Amino acid sequence: MNALIVVATAPEAQRLQDLAGRGPRAGGVRVVVSGVGPVAAALATAGALAQGPADLVISAGIGGAYPGSGLVPGDLAVSSVIVQADLGAWDGAAFVPLDTLGLSVCPDRGQGAQFVVWDRAAQVAQAAGARFGPALTLCSVTGSAPGAQALAERVPGALCEGMEGAGAAHAALLAGVPALEVRGISNPVGPRDRAAWQLGPALAAAHRGVEAALRVLAGAG
Numbered sequence: 180m181n182a183l184i185v186v187a188t189a190p191e192a193q194r195l196q197d198l199a200g201r202g203p204r205a206g207g208v209r210v211v212v213s214g215v216g217p218v219a220a221a222l223a224t225a226g227a228l229a230q231g232p233a234d235l236v237i238s239a240g241i242g243g244a245y246p247g248s249g250l251v252p253g254d255l256a257v258s259s260v261i262v263q264a265d266l267g268a269w270d271g272a273a274f275v276p277l278d279t280l281g282l283s284v285c286p287d288r289g290q291g292a293q294f295v296v297w298d299r300a301a302q303v304a305q306a307a308g309a310r311f312g313p314a315l316t317l318c319s320v321t322g323s324a325p326g327a328q329a330l331a332e333r334v335p336g337a338l339c340e341g342m343e344g345a346g347a348a349h350a351a352l353l354a355g356v357p358a359l360e361v362r363g364i365s366n367p368v369g370p371r372d373r374a375a376w377q378l379g380p381a382l383a384a385a386h387r388g389v390e391a392a393l394r395v396l397a398g399a400g
């Protein structure tokens with residue numbers, strides 16, 4: 180079992196360090212701190228995969244919950260699909276996604292800005308007691324209630340917002356490695372209120388999700 184866990188920040192990595200080194204084969208479980216954003220995540224993931232193989236890439240960390248998701252701080256979201264939600268074009272007040280424009284982040288696959296996740300992701304969600312649905316990646320954190328609502332409507336069933344998932348998934352896809360995203364919920368998406376963020380419960384939830392993913396991976400080997 181070789182797994183690569185990609186996180187944006189050192190505190191997220193620290194919370195997952197007890198999982199590093201597991202696995203009977205060389206490499207085991209590695210935790211990589213990428214920095215913030217999809218480009219940083221893609222570069223760090225590609226670099227780590229070039230240094231050693233992985234059976235699964237897990238983009239992990241804290242994130243916000245979209246309106247209508249039913250998620251509250253301390254809950255866990257596992258991706259059914261990873262969407263780079265701000266990649267497209269604005270036509271006046273209307274957002275036009277890549278697939279509508281006839282474009283794709285992977286032109287030979289024709290998938291717009293969406294990334295298919297590991298085929299055992301639903302098992303991970305069930306094992307972790309998590310919600311299972313779309314995870315959205317944006318380069319800028321959404322800071323208003325109308326913005327959050329618009330994204331939730333644009334991607335039906337959207338659960339959570341992060342800044343790295345699509346980058347890690349893109350690098351994994353190009354390397355032929357399956358990927359998924361797990362996000363512990365720290366706050367609702369919308370107006371910024373750092374005082375209300377619940378980082379401890381969110382980090383604990385992310386740990387639970389990664390641990391479940393590793394159990395499912397070990398059982399699949």
